[in-house]
Amino acid sequence: MTQPLVLLDDPARGYAMTLAHGWLAPEAADALLAWLLAHAPFERESPVIFGRAVTVRRASCAYGDEGLRYRYSGLRREALRWPTELERLRDRLREELNAPFGFVLCNHYPDGDAGLGWHADDEPDLARDAPVAALSLGAERDFAVRLREGGPAIHSAPLPHGSLVVMSGSFQRVLHHRVPVRRRCREPRVSLTFRCMREG
Ligand SMILES: O=C(O)CCC(=O)C(=O)O
Numbered sequence: 001m002t003q004p005l006v007l008l009d010d011p012a013r014g015y016a017m018t019l020a021h022g023w024l025a026p027e028a029a030d031a032l033l034a035w036l037l038a039h040a041p042f043e044r045e046s047p048v049i050f051g052r053a054v055t056v057r058r059a060s061c062a063y064g065d066e067g068l069r070y071r072y073s074g075l076r077r078e079a080l081r082w083p084t085e086l087e088r089l090r091d092r093l094r095e096e097l098n099a100p101f102g103f104v105l106c107n108h109y110p111d112g113d114a115g116l117g118w119h120a121d122d123e124p125d126l127a128r129d130a131p132v133a134a135l136s137l138g139a140e141r142d143f144a145v146r147l148r149e150g151g152p153a154i155h156s157a158p159l160p161h162g163s164l165v166v167m168s169g170s171f172q173r174v175l176h177h178r179v180p181v182r183r184r185c186r187e188p189r190v191s192l193t194f195r196c197m198r199e200g
Pocket residue numbers: 105107116121134136143177178179191193
């Protein structure tokens with residue numbers, strides 16, 4: 001792994017974002033992607049957007065500590081028990097980032113026609129201002145960030161296979177992020193976003 005790059009750092013507003021290329025070595029990233037594509041029970045989502053349930057091309061599933069569930073955009077995801085393949089990564093992240101990661105949302109983008117719109121990971125089930133760590137596997141896709149009030153992206157970074165983005169501090173309260181559609185991309189991508197849940 002190379003030293004993480006600091007892509008955003010705003011001490012006044014209390015947020016930061018780092019990107020570590022090769023956080024997972026290529027062979028390990030290949031094996032994990034193959035395992036997820038073969039075994040993870042991805043389901044296409046129908047989030048409620050402007051009051052209507054809309055089925056999107058992206059699919060997702062979640063793993064986590066026993067009894068955990070996660071509510072977002074009118075959906076409820078029950079966490080499946082941690083498989084060994086993800087437990088190891090969770091433990092490594094807990095140690096490296098000193099944060100109690102207890103849940104991972106897995107997003108499957110079958111190709112570049114699937115994307116994820118502007119949003120923040122700020123649901124009430126999440127611990128306030130805890131880091132969110134996103135591991136990218138498969139096709140390289142862009143990750144864009146803008147202020148919550150709108151306007152153009154203030155940053156956009158390509159996320160290669162095996163890279164890890166960490167959003168920390170007030171990031172989710174101040175900023176929105178998205179994965180734009182990329183029509184030319186024909187390869188699948190899976191992202192794993194590890195989250196810390198609110199106590200109680
Ligand atoms: O796919 C990604 O890298 C981002 C995923 C994400 O923003 C989310 O799960 O909330």
